[in-house]
Amino acid sequence: MEDNKVCPLHTFTQTLGDCTAQLAELKALLMALERTDPAQSTLIVCDSYYCVQSFNEYLHYWRQNGFGDSKGNTIKHRLLWGKVADLKETLPNVHVVHTLGHQHVGIHVAGNTLADEAAKSAVAVAAFAAVTRLSSKPDRD
Template sequence: MEDNTFCPQHTFMQTLGDCTAQLAELKALVMALEHTDPAQLTLIVCDSYCCVQSFNEYLHYWRQNGFRGSKGSTIKHRLLWGKVADLKETLTNFHVVDTLAHQRIGIHVAGNTLADVAAKSAVAMAALQQNSFWN
């Protein structure tokens, strides 16, 4: 892969059960990190500001504090954030950035559009599996 190239073939989809959008975004971040090639410079673009901010600003502190927030309570999805922290330690050649969701113009349109299509496809696949004749 050349630098600065968007590669749709490097997209992955997983059907999720009933979950919140924030949990789905976090699971997508885990999947992206799991598929990151340590030998290549990788840019992970996410439209969840909460996920990106947590990853870039809070994760280090959460890990130091046993995945507890500033008020001492355990953070939501602690086990997944622990997995993210482990993956972050093993990877060095990547960046996680946020982009505005549902944009029609700008640099991240292709990735955001692909993410939206994948999310809608996963929802449709889950509905088909739930109502499948073959179940």
């Protein structure tokens, strides 16, 4: 019987600035897809129903409809979803699945915990940078 080879978790960061949780999750999904080798079978685990359901169920229809919803309105984050759709076509071995966030048991806990820690760290760094900019102005006395 052949052993299944499992790749280690990959982590990466990017400063996002002020954005919603949905936009941050979508950008993280896009970053993961951009770093995926098309020849490798890849599992992306995400605790965002928005990203998982959109990737697996809606993306095909959005693309067919020019990234509009059933009422003809342009979907939010249309440009990013367009990039995700382009990448999805080139990555046939990518699977995006949902996991519950902030859990302490289960097979995806380690990855989800790393993602949460990275998000908290990014917020802390952004807050520190903002404070540093404010306090680094020269005195005018």
